[in-house]
Amino acid sequence: MTTSTSLAYLIALPLAGAVILLLAGRKADKWGHLLATALSASSFGVGIYQLTQMLAREPEERAFSQKLFSWISVGTFNVDAGLLLDQLSICFVLLITGVGTLIHIYSISYMSHDPDRRRFFAYLNLFIAAMLLLVLGDSYLNLYVGWEGVGLASYLLIGFWNQKPAYATASKKAFVMNRIGDMGLSFAIMIAFATLGTVSFSGVKEASETASTAALTGIGIMLLVAAAGKSAQFPLQAWLGDAMAGPTPVSALIHAATMVTAGVYLITRSNFIFDAAPTAQLLVVIVGAITLTFGALVGTAKDDIKKALAASTMSQIGYMILAAGLGPAGYAFAIMHLLTHGFFKAGMFLGAGSVMHGMNDQVNMRRYGALRKFMPITFATFGLGYLAIIGVPPFAGFYSKDAIIETAFNAGGLKGILLGSTALLGAAITAFYMTRVMVLTFTSPERWEEDQHPHESPFLMWLPMAVLAVGSVTTGYLFTRGDGLVHWLEPVFGEHGEHEEFLPAIVVSGMAITAVIIGVAIALIKYQFSDVDAEAPENVTEFTRIARRDLFQDSFNESIFMRPGQVLTRFFVKVDDSVVDGTVRLVGRTALSAGSELRKTQTGFARSYAALILIGAVVLIAAIWVVTQ
Amino acid sequence: MNPYNYLYLAALLFTIGAVGVVVRRNAIVVFMCVELMLNAANLTLVTFSRINGTLDGQVVAFFTMVVAACEVVVGLAIIVTIYRSRRSASVDDASLLKR
Numbered sequence: 001m002t003t004s005t006s007l008a009y010l011i012a013l014p015l016a017g018a019v020i021l022l023l024a025g026r027k028a029d030k031w032g033h034l035l036a037t038a039l040s041a042s043s044f045g046v047g048i049y050q051l052t053q054m055l056a057r058e059p060e061e062r063a064f065s066q067k068l069f070s071w072i073s074v075g076t077f078n079v080d081a082g083l084l085l086d087q088l089s090i091c092f093v094l095l096i097t098g099v100g101t102l103i104h105i106y107s108i109s110y111m112s113h114d115p116d117r118r119r120f121f122a123y124l125n126l127f128i129a130a131m132l133l134l135v136l137g138d139s140y141l142n143l144y145v146g147w148e149g150v151g152l153a154s155y156l157l158i159g160f161w162n163q164k165p166a167y168a169t170a171s172k173k174a175f176v177m178n179r180i181g182d183m184g185l186s187f188a189i190m191i192a193f194a195t196l197g198t199v200s201f202s203g204v205k206e207a208s209e210t211a212s213t214a215a216l217t218g219i220g221i222m223l224l225v226a227a228a229g230k231s232a233q234f235p236l237q238a239w240l241g242d243a244m245a246g247p248t249p250v251s252a253l254i255h256a257a258t259m260v261t262a263g264v265y266l267i268t269r270s271n272f273i274f275d276a277a278p279t280a281q282l283l284v285v286i287v288g289a290i291t292l293t294f295g296a297l298v299g300t301a302k303d304d305i306k307k308a309l310a311a312s313t314m315s316q317i318g319y320m321i322l323a324a325g326l327g328p329a330g331y332a333f334a335i336m337h338l339l340t341h342g343f344f345k346a347g348m349f350l351g352a353g354s355v356m357h358g359m360n361d362q363v364n365m366r367r368y369g370a371l372r373k374f375m376p377i378t379f380a381t382f383g384l385g386y387l388a389i390i391g392v393p394p395f396a397g398f399y400s401k402d403a404i405i406e407t408a409f410n411a412g413g414l415k416g417i418l419l420g421s422t423a424l425l426g427a428a429i430t431a432f433y434m435t436r437v438m439v440l441t442f443t444s445p446e447r448w449e450e451d452q453h454p455h456e457s458p459f460l461m462w463l464p465m466a467v468l469a470v471g472s473v474t475t476g477y478l479f480t481r482g483d484g485l486v487h488w489l490e491p492v493f494g495e496h497g498e499h500e501e502f503l504p505a506i507v508v509s510g511m512a513i514t515a516v517i518i519g520v521a522i523a524l525i526k527y528q529f530s531d532v533d534a535e536a537p538e539n540v541t542e543f544t545r546i547a548r549r550d551l552f553q554d555s556f557n558e559s560i561f562m563r564p565g566q567v568l569t570r571f572f573v574k575v576d577d578s579v580v581d582g583t584v585r586l587v588g589r590t591a592l593s594a595g596s597e598l599r600k601t602q603t604g605f606a607r608s609y610a611a612l613i614l615i616g617a618v619v620l621i622a623a624i625w626v627v628t629q
Numbered sequence: 630m631n632p633y634n635y636l637y638l639a640a641l642l643f644t645i646g647a648v649g650v651v652v653r654r655n656a657i658v659v660f661m662c663v664e665l666m667l668n669a670a671n672l673t674l675v676t677f678s679r680i681n682g683t684l685d686g687q688v689v690a691f692f693t694m695v696v697a698a699c700e701v702v703v704g705l706a707i708i709v710t711i712y713r714s715r716r717s718a719s720v721d722d723a724s725l726l727k728r
Contacts, residue, residue: 604726610651611651
């Protein structure tokens with residue numbers, strides 16, 4: 001493996017931006033956003049440079065590493081703070097810095113009226129640095145630092161407008177639910193250290209060949225918990241919808257394109273663990289399948305455009321997790337869907353931000369309509385993203401999603417049929433709810449509130465949207481041309497033998513496209529060709545009612561975890577008050593009353609003191625005499 | 630003569646002194662009783678010095694006398710001052726430090 005000294009710049013540049021902007025305070029208000037954008041862009045430049053360096057080498061020698069310093073050195077346990085750039089992490093580096101820079105540019109305009117724009121850019125830079133550390137760390141411990149860093153940045157940015165109590169609560173909810181996942185990651189690291197004696201990726205990979213299946217299953221399940229927390233997967237999915245409280249660029253960057261995909265990165269990075277632990281791998285598939293259905297169902301009922309997109313993100317990451325759980329056949333497709341999803345979902349979130357920008361921050365889609373005429377560029381870019389996500393050929397989503405559905409069918413036996421059908425059903429529902437978003441926002445008749453003057457967004461906002469739209473159109477074809485991405489990632493994931501095809505690829509593609517057409521058709525009939533109420537109707541089916549309440553995810557969490565937790569807390573408070581404090585107070589009271597009783601012996605008569613001394617001395621001498629006899 | 634008799638005498642003197650301190654009210658008498666106890670202790674020291682044939686006890690007895698002399702100076706001064714201000718030398722009257 002070759003070493004490089006310039007990897008650290010990738011992280012150092014945006015980190016420096018965050019530090020400067022946060023320390024400079026109001027002085028940086030004038031130029032802070034420009035500095036942050038420039039640093040993010042230069043980090044992207046370093047990423048491109050690293051890619052060219054990589055391409056100049058043989059496939060086996062493309063990975064770079066850089067040791068920064070010796071972090072922990074205790075006995076035989078050594079952890080270096082080191083960076084590793086291989087074929088997998090370069091994909092993420094370019095996605096994070098590329099999409100990140102575009103979103104910086106977008107935010108310059110989007111946040112221009114916000115008095116705290118500098119702080120916003122400082123947090124964005126902090127996020128970029130932390131996310132790069134997450135994907136560049138060469139051990140689970142280094143990854144963990146970045147993992148916590150992105151959690152912090154996410155928390156700060158969801159609660160960016162924390163003057164609204166609901167937004168502050170949303171950020172706390174995201175943070176607390178993420179803690180559960182973080183705990184899973186720390187347990188995974190502890191188990192790895194206890195059983196394998198190392199926490200570096202290369203060390204664990206080597207040790208996993210001889211380790212017991214039980215240990216690897218334990219690590220795998222804990223890693224899955226971590227991934228579920230960060231990537232909003234079942235059963236830790238409830239925070240993502242509320243995370244939309246953050247400014248829209250944040251939703252695009254953190255809660256669609258990058259941070260929420262960290263779980264997919266973690267699982268694909270740990271492919272050697274899951275390959276050796278079939279139980280954990282099966283759980284990954286199940287979690288992915290549940291979440292992709294769950295998110296899709298929730299997405300059908302949401303009227304808030306950002307929440308509909310958030311539900312869709314959850315569902316699409318479900319696809320990625322599903323693919324990652326399919327073993328060597330699926331890892332590359334998980335990453336491919338992650339990258340294409342990064343383009344089209346970020347583009348659509350920016351489009352949603354653009355719509356909100358033109359509609360006085362209205363988020364209710366029932367109050368949109370007919371915006372195609374007023375926002376042609378937003379309509380075009382959002383539309384391309386839409387075609388990509390529902391999987392219309394030849395747009396990006398078709399290639400990546402089709403590959404996942406096909407791999408799911410090829411998993412073999414009943415498992416393959418179940419997973420494939422779920423993925424196929426998910427594709428149909430995706431087509432339905434995304435068409436619903438599209439129709440309600442852009443093509444149905446207008447249902448605006450009064451005093452709305454929709455207008456196209458400025459150049460700085462539509463430029464990133466246009467770039468991302470180009471990405472949503474082309475990336476799928478580029479990645480699949482000659483199995484480019486699959487071969488590129490082979491050194492990381494290992495080659496996989498040819499699977500028996502359950503169904504010919506063309507048949508699966510046909511089924512997927514049919515599913516999409518059915519979904520689109522239902523949505524068109526329901527929303528384009530019939531009237532839509534401006535208020536959410538109350539006389540809806542039981543299913544819609546449940547889906548509007550996120551399939552009872554919050555009620556479930558509240559009744560199973562929150563309320564019993566509160567009861568337990570109150571119980572402990574009572575125990576603390578009565579038992580712990582009671583004991584302390586009792587000791588104090590005893591000392592006090594003993595003191596006031598003893599005080600009565602202080603008569604002030606010198607003779608009584610003398611008598612007491614005498615008696616004491618006599619008793620003491622008598623005691624000594626008795627003992628020594 | 631049996632040197633232990635000196636010890637009996639010293640014990641007797643010490644007892645008289647101790648009882649005097651506890652029983653008498655007049656500060657001057659109490660003070661003299663204290664001196665009596667000190668000298669009883671001195672007597673024991675000298676006696677043990679004699680019994681053991683070393684000079685250590687006698688040296689300590691000299692120290693005790695010097696300290697006792699200093700104590701007499703300070704103690705009498707206090708007693709005289711109290712008498713001047715309260716017109717009484719009773720130790721029970723000077724009980725202002727109670728509680």
